[in-house]
Amino acid sequence: MTRTLTLALIAWGLQASAQTQVQQTSFTFSDGLHPSFMVAFDNGDDKDLEGFYKNRLKMVSKDVSNKKEIKALGARVPEIAADTITILCAVEQPRKSTTVNVHLAFRVNGAFLASTSEELLRQNATDYAYRTAVAYKTKVLQDKLGAEQKTLEQFRNDLATLKKEKDRTENTLEKTKDKGKDAAKDKLDAEHELSTTNIAIETKKTEVAGDPSEQNTKDLQDLLKDRSKLESKIEKYTEDSADAEKKGKDLEQDIKDNLKQQDEKQKAIADQETKVKAAQLLLDSVN
Structure with missing residues (x-):
């Protein structure tokens, strides 16, 4: 396709710049x-x-x-x-x-x-x-050359933009992975603390059964509140970890798509450079 377009440009130009x-x-x-x-x-x-x-x-x-x-x-x-x-x-x-x-x-x-x-x-x-x-x-040929050069410049700008977008996406991906790791670590810490709290609760229940004093009862209630908070934290950390994993996959796909677009743009630039050279050659040969 591109080769055909290039040959068409040259053929058109040869006609336009044929011996006057x-x-x-x-x-x-x-x-x-x-x-x-x-x-x-x-x-x-x-x-x-x-x-x-x-x-x-x-x-x-x-x-x-x-x-x-x-x-x-x-x-x-x-x-x-x-x-x-x-x-x-x-x-x-x-x-x-x-x-x-x-x-x-x-x-x-x-x-x-x-x-x-x-x-x-x-x-x-x-x-x-x-x-x-x-x-x-x-x-006519100068206008054609100018148009081809403008298109080439636009393609190069597009490629530069794609590279910047890829860099930004990679940075976001790293931050997302870090957040996912932090959420997973915080979840493990909270689960460990929950396990310890559950043991403390069972121990305190035994104490309350033997001595249902106001202090023992209050201590048990505090432990139950702590467990509820920990369970909420674990739920949140689980969601954060899942969100980070999903977002990470989306970002990785964005990077793959970006690289594909960069490859296509590189090819378009190479083809456009050929067109610019052809247009310049035709301009140089006008007579």
């Missing part, structure tokens, strides 16, 4: 058919592409409209021409196709650049279309 090619073609804009410089984006997002190109053109133009297509007026792009130019940008996705095409038309000195235009201008326009497309691909 600029084709000189033509496209029917809202005001007619014009020669254009087209770049095809496999598995592209038409809305995202449109937003990217619009923002890029806003940075260099006096006015940008976006009705049927993006129209940049007074664009200052010295890489193409010294004077301001008009740039038309149309993003289209052919029906039943995963490819999104971006058409750029450049009007320089009142005429659209075409195959018959000055070679230097055509080359400048081609270079501009190429650089802009690469900038978009770079942004």
Whole structure:
């Protein structure tokens, strides 16, 4: 599963970062058919592409409209021409196709650049279309890398939290075991004291039978009270010991579950590190 996802990421990225090619073609804009410089984006997002190109053109133009297509007026792009130019940008996705095409038309000195235009201008326009497309691909892959890195960081934080929880649970388990041991010891001590008290009671009963004085009777009553208290203590210590044993088993299971989760998270981290490396590799290879 994870290997499949990683391979899918690489395949997607290779498409996104495939060699950028600029084709000189033509496209029917809202005001007619014009020669254009087209770049095809496999598995592209038409809305995202449109937003990217619009923002890029806003940075260099006096006015940008976006009705049927993006129209940049007074664009200052010295890489193409010294004077301001008009740039038309149309993003289209052919029906039943995963490819999104971006058409750029450049009007320089009142005429659209075409195959018959000055070679230097055509080359400048081609270079501009190429650089802009690469900038978009770079942004997409940077965003992808950032998302993968964020996920990796979250996984590592999750693992750190699991380790802290395990440490806390282990500390609680040790305290619980100590309480269980103390309860068991206190129970034994109380049982021993109860045994001694029972003997004392039987002895005192014999004394009372032979001499039912007020003092002997009071002493017997005190011993009976002591026995009742000891029996209550023994009952409590028994419950405490049982509770500690049950809680200890629950905590031990929690630790086992935690270790299992840590193992799963470690594997997820290793897989995510592979994805980050793949995303970085794709970003480094964009062209």
